[in-house]
Amino acid sequence: MGVDGLSAGAAARRLGVAVTTLRTWHQRYGLGPSRHEPGHHRRYTVEDMVRLQVMQRLTAQGVAPAEAAAWARRSPAPPAADLAVPPAVSTPATNTSPSAADASPPAADVDPTLAASVAAASLPADLPAIGGPAGGGQAIPLGPRADPAARGLARAAMRLDGPSMRHILDQAIAGRGVIPTWEHVMMPVLIGIGERYEATDRFVEVEHLISRSITEAFSAVPRPARELAPRALLAAADEEQHTLPLEALAAALAESGVPSRLLGARVPPRALLDAVERTGPAVVVLWSQLPTTGGVAQLQSLLDLPHPPVVVAAAGPGWPTADLPPEVTPLGDLGGAVRVVASACV
Ligand code: B12
Structure with a gap:
């Protein structure tokens, strides 16, 4: 040099x-x-x-x-x-x-x-397998059997190293697809960060940067042709700021050739109804992460529309599962959600 x-x-x-x-x-x-x-x-x-x-x-x-x-x-x-x-x-x-x-x-x-x-100076072929917990006071807790890519993601997240996070995420999505990447790489790290936050009231900056990196990686998944009109509407419930699972759903649907319209965070009930009336989706997925945002009236008002969507689905741990209207379809995981949405859109 x-x-x-x-x-x-x-x-x-x-x-x-x-x-x-x-x-x-x-x-x-x-x-x-x-x-x-x-x-x-x-x-x-x-x-x-x-x-x-x-x-x-x-x-x-x-x-x-x-x-x-x-x-x-x-x-x-x-x-x-x-x-x-x-x-x-x-x-x-x-x-x-x-x-x-x-x-x-x-x-x-x-x-x-x-x-x-x-x-x-590429990776040596005889590189030993990686194992052991992510130890250290600054580490994100991951189980002993965590995916190596999840470990790398956790380390990059704690270093606030956005480019490395994107690299790991892009490689994983390209190599394994959206659903395995979400479930084996992203989710364990997000859950670990949530635990760290809960225990220490810190690491919000880590949570924000990894969220941003995941959003970017999902947005980079190629979308179906513009000519295909989206028949699925994805939205977060009123005051709900958690959107990553919906972004995962939009990306996984795109990977299967199914276009969707993702409204994003904190969609007020009136705006949701307006969007449904204007676009006439076959399926609406409403995400609630927190019990405080899982008000069932939001789902009921969709069902009460003169032309309700064929499928109204409740996704996320915030909904009171036992009190959902019987016409509402509960969604439990990403793979199941892709199947329900894709079949409602055909
Ligand atoms: C990222 C994150 C944020 C980001 C969100 C960014 C974004 N664009 O989404 C930001 C910083 C905005 C945020 C804000 C807050 N957050 Co937050 N956040 C998280 C974090 C780390 C990941 C969220 C996530 O994507 N979860 C999705 C997956 C990883 O988890 P899961 O929902 O439990 O997954 C289950 C199911 O949902 C299902 N599943 C998974 N993926 C999919 C996909 C589909 C389609 C389906 C159908 C099902 C499904 O499988 C899992 C097993 O059952 C979680 C930690 C956690 N454990 O989730 C905290 C967490 C959810 N947040 C929490 C809190 C407290 C907050 C704040 C209130 C903090 C604050 N003081 O301001 C605010 C809430 C603001 C609001 N009104 O919404 C708590 C909630 C505790 C509770 N139960 O009430 C958590 C659990 C952290 C913690 N352990 O304390 N957060």
């Missing part, structure tokens, strides 16, 4: 991790900056950056940090040609102080030279 290399701040930005994470990786796992000019802060070279990217990728995939570091230290150095300084990385010759380098804008993305080097 030329004469100067990257400061810790610039390296952290380049990787999309916190500077404190880099310090930890340096102090605990020996993955520090190797260029040292007397009288200056140490600088991260291209080789250092390649190691760090391997470290980042493996930890994001759920590999324990110590083990990831061992692999990172073994990763091959990039070819000599790759050691040339890409313009976006070099610090201005006139001002080489660490603070000035830190203030320079981050490159748009990982530079291609670095990306190529990291791609070459």
